[in-house]
Amino acid sequence: MAEIAFSDIKLINKIPVIKKAAILGAGVMGAQIAAHFANAGIPALLFDLPAEGKDKSATATGAIKALAKQKPEPLALGRLSKLLTACNYDDDLDKLDDCDLIIEVIAERADWKIDLYKKLVPHLNENTILASNTSGISIELLAEGVPDQFKDQFLGIHFFNPPRYMPLVEIIGHPGTRADVMDNVEAFLVSTLGKGVVRAKDTTNFIANRIGVFSILVTLYHAERLGINFETVDELTGAKIGRPKSATLRTADVVGLDTLRHVINGVVDNLKDDPWADLFKVPAWMDTLVENGALGSKTRKGVYKKEGKDILVFEPKDGSYRKRKVKIPGKVEKAVKDFKNPDRLANLRSINDPHAEFLWCIHRDAMHYCAHLLEDIADNARDIDMAIRWGFGWKQGPFEIWQSAGWNKVAGMIKEDIAAGKTPCDLPLPNWVSEIDAIHNEEGSWSASANAYKAPSSLDVYKRQRWPESVVGAKKPEQKTIFENDACHFWLTDDDIGVISFKTKMHTISDPVLESLNQALDISEKQLRGMVIWHPDAPFSAGADLKSFMPVAMKSMLPGNNGLDELLAKFQATLCRLRKSNVPVVSGVQGLTLGGGCEMMMQTDRAVVALESYIGLVEVGVGLIPAASGCMEFARRASIAAKGGDVFEGIKNAFEVIGMGKVATSAHQAKDFGFLRETDIIVMNKDEVLHTALAQVRALDAANYRPQPELPITAAGRGAIANIKAAMTNMHAGQFISDYDMEIGVKVAEALCGGDVDTGTPLTEEWYLRKEREGFRSLIKNLKTHKRVKHMLDTGKPLRN
Known part of the structure; x- marks a missing residue:
């Protein structure tokens, strides 16, 4: 051979x-x-x-x-x-x-x-x-x-x-x-x-900084030209137009005004022949702030500074700090409100108002500049759009914004402004702009240097990305739908693995989601090799849908109404079924994974988790305890780890995590906190989560998967509850926790320890699940919990009452 x-x-x-x-x-x-x-x-x-x-x-x-x-x-x-x-x-x-x-x-x-x-x-x-x-x-x-x-x-x-x-x-x-x-x-x-x-091609500042710095400078240019103050610039150039919340000037403070000035000076020195070179200059106010040591966040004073509870803004006219004044006309607010409205740019251009003109101009000039640079700095338009998205946090890159608003229509508007002398540079748009109808399509993205569309990279590494980030107009991955409804989409891979994705806001778990999960499990157990719970975008799940859950909870206060207990039991049973199914179930996790979402992840046979995932059981923040199997699962894992010995160490760690509402700020930390097991897998690239999760299903299936038999859980019992109460009493005496925090903490302890039983008593999973429901039910009736839930729904922040 x-x-x-x-x-x-x-x-x-x-x-x-x-x-x-x-x-x-x-x-x-x-x-x-x-x-x-x-x-x-x-x-x-x-x-x-x-x-x-x-x-x-x-x-x-x-x-x-x-x-x-x-x-x-x-x-x-x-x-x-x-x-x-x-x-x-x-x-x-x-x-x-x-x-x-x-x-x-x-x-x-x-x-x-x-x-x-x-x-x-x-x-x-x-x-x-x-x-x-x-x-x-x-x-x-x-x-x-x-x-x-x-x-x-x-x-x-x-x-x-x-x-x-x-x-x-x-x-x-x-x-x-x-x-x-x-x-x-x-x-x-x-x-x-x-x-x-x-x-990137080997040109000055490469791609992202070349365009990103230009975008900052053109924003400052038009703001000064139109008399738009700093705080209004930030109000208009943040989330409203699909850019980071820190917008323009707040971002400058975070980066450091001295750093930004250095970058701008580098542009000034190296791009003297750029047709837009007149814009490349450090604003006088920036020089003043830097020379006075007001460098931004690192010196606690820059464009903004905080005095007491007030955030003041620098006034270039007299060098003072004053209260912020933001007033945007309603017609402008209306025009920018719908980020996906294809007529948004045309509407802004048609409004006779400096705020609208400002927004149209910063978009127009960024698109004009990118069209001019495409041939020189990048192989294709996708590289420019993704560089700005990944490097500057825009939801869409400049070419994507252009295409979404109508390629030919926007090109015509830019040409009209150039001809009318309204643009900072009178350079005409390149000829190729008029030769295409879209810069991104299913064939690929336009390459000005090749005068053709180029497909995304074919390197083997990208075969690991089953659902990669893509630009507007790009070809979408194909899916074989098994079923789809308003709550979920269940689809099939080529090798007979089912993937279920939630369609709810923040991928919260509602009753229809639970119904869909059970339907998907029915199909998987009869016909498929296994199932993956995964969503194309973050988060994995922000937990139970409180808006749909609370009406059921409120009705349960009426005599004879068992709706809440039935819903909790259904929630618990559905999640536990993930672990007890006769086919492997794997969760593919990225981003926020909180409350019921965390409990769901913990009940799957294996979790594949992107590094940047933020995982926690945060129910105490709304005056409740985990009651969809989270307390039971921590007790079960502590019992397994103890191997017949003392379970208290594991229970103590679980109480600290749940009772303090700790959220792991990385997948590595989630392992330390106990949300993830050693067998769970951390991947660095979120776009490889699905690939790896599917591989885990195949591996478990190939090993003749069988669900682990249910074993008795060794209870920590009343002795552990007493120890936890003593520790909480000290915290309460030191005013680290409130009276109500103490009450909630006792319910957490009882659910984790199995209640009033002897230490070492073997208990069933159902016993623990019932304890969860009892604790949850007693807290949901308290007005202090209602206030915590309302505060969370209204503000997104916990209330400690």
Whole structure:
């Protein structure tokens, strides 16, 4: 038999392995990039200049320690910092020889970067990939300083800040970068680090910052031209138009006005020939604030500052801070209210009002600029749209907004404004704009350089994304519908696995959802290999639908009405059936997973969870206890873990989690809290959750799946309840909890411990479920609970009464 060369073997969906990395530069960005490698379980060396004194690595050591104090948290779990090693350039360069990837994150000086590369090379192994995290220096320029043996393994890898949370990473090659290096790095970033990757051309500021900074500058230009004050700019450029709530000026404060000024100055220096160059200047008011040390959030004063309960805004006319004044005409509010209205831009353009003109102009100029740049900075329009979505948090990219409002209609409006001299630049739209009817379609996205539509990347890593983020007009994944109603959609994969997705707001659980789950289980048990609970978008589930649940609860207060108990029993039975079904049921989780949603996840045979998932049993926040099997499940897991021994340790931890309404802020922390088991799987990329969940169903099915038999639960009993009460009494005495918190806590303890029974008593699952219902029923009758529920529905925040 002829031997097969390894190079001839096709690796399907194989993700390149980076076993160890090094990050050069322990500033805020470098340290946070290193932290995200740790989040992915990859050891990383963090280098910086040698410090004076005995510990030459003190700078990097300090940067690692500082990660624990930063908000939002760069580390998904504090102890992951143990994967980071502090290093310095004098003593530790020899440690680079077993690093697979090295990313330089030092100051934006090409000469400094090139000098560092030359020092590194003698210490690298022949397969090491070398990259720069530069935000705008030419990669080809930097490559000229890289020794020849590593030129073809050198590229730009540009993370966005903060690296853990911002999806975007731009990768930029130079003419000598090997294609397989680019492919392998993209696959690693997408799957192992969970990023959205865009390949940018090697132009100034690449894609996202080039367009994002322009968008900020054109917003400030039109605001000044039309006399729109700062607070009104933020009111108009946030969630109303599909951008982050922090809008424009609040975002500037968060980023730091000094940082933003530095970025703008870089644009001024490097884009002198840009047709829109007249817009590229630092506003005088920004210079004033920076020079006065008012840098934004980090100095507690910038465009905004807080005085007592008031948030004041800077007034450029006299340099003072004043109360905010926002007044937007009703006709403008009406025009922007419906984000999906295809006539929104045309309506804004037709309104004779400075606020409407402002909104039309900032959209028009962003689209005009993107059309002009497309050929030069990106391979296709999808890369521009996704870069702005992933890097700046827009719901739609500039080209998507254009297409949604009517491609030809908007093009005509822009042309009219150019001809009338109303635009900051009189450059005409490129010819290709008139040659197409849509910039995105089922064939792909328009490439101005190729004069053709280009399909999304065909790299194997994207085969793991069964339902990836897509742009307006793109081809949707095909589904074989089994049944669909107002509450749920149940569909079938090619290998006979059912997937059920909720259609309710925030994927809350209502009675129709429970009915649909039972219907899907009936079908799965008779005909399918298993079932996955998964939704194309976050959250997984915000819990029970309180608006539909509360009327049933209120009616149950009437004599002889058992509606509440029946609904709770149905809720519990449906969720427990997920675990007891004769086919495997797996939950695919991303985003918020609270209350009943968390209980649902806990009852599945396995959970596949995206790193950025926020999981908790938060019922105490509305004056209730978990009553859809959550208390029972924690008691069951504590009993299993105790292996016949003392269950109190597990119950105590469960009480702390439930009684304090703790929400895990990452999937790693959810394992620590006990919401996830060791057998549950964490994935870094939310778009791979479904792929991995389906793989788990196949694996369980292939292993001749049988549901685990129901075993008695060892009760912690009255002794544990007494210990918990004693601890709560101390907290109450210290005024850490209210009288009503104490009452709720007792109900949680009783549900977790099995009630007034001896420690060690074996009890059934139904016993615990009944205790949940009893505790829930007694609390729902209390007016203080009603106030907590109403406050949560009205404000979205808990009330501690």
